[in-house]
Amino acid sequence: MKVDFRSKDNVQEFITWSANEIKRLEATIESLQWISVETELPERGIRVLAYSIKADNSMAYRLIDGAFVYQLCDITHWMPIPSPPEVKT
Numbered sequence: 262m263k264v265d266f267r268s269k270d271n272v273q274e275f276i277t278w279s280a281n282e283i284k285r286l287e288a289t290i291e292s293l294q295w296i297s298v299e300t301e302l303p304e305r306g307i308r309v310l311a312y313s314i315k316a317d318n319s320m321a322y323r324l325i326d327g328a329f330v331y332q333l334c335d336i337t338h339w340m341p342i343p344s345p346p347e348v349k350t
Contacts, residue, residue, distance in 0.1 A: 295338040303339055312338040 295312065296303075303309045313336050 289343075292341060293343060295340050297338055298336055303341070308342050309339045310342055311336045
């Protein structure tokens with residue numbers, strides 16, 4: 262965002278925009294935290310990233326009827342899959 266700092270209104274607009282950006286980024290960071298399966302399971306049917314210490318990698322899984330589909334070993338943590346990037350065409 263380009264701002265002409267010679268105007269008080271522009272400075273206030275920039276401060277407001279910055280505060281909103283910080284809130285948006287904090288929410289994004291919070292949503293990308295690993296969640297222990299002992300604490301919480303994802304809603305049924307949503308796609309998530311899952312982590313298994315035995316496999317030592319992360320893969321996309323889907324929770325269906327309380328079980329991870331394509332589960333090859335014990336899942337310890339999961340997180341929502343982030344939104345896709347905005348692509349300008």
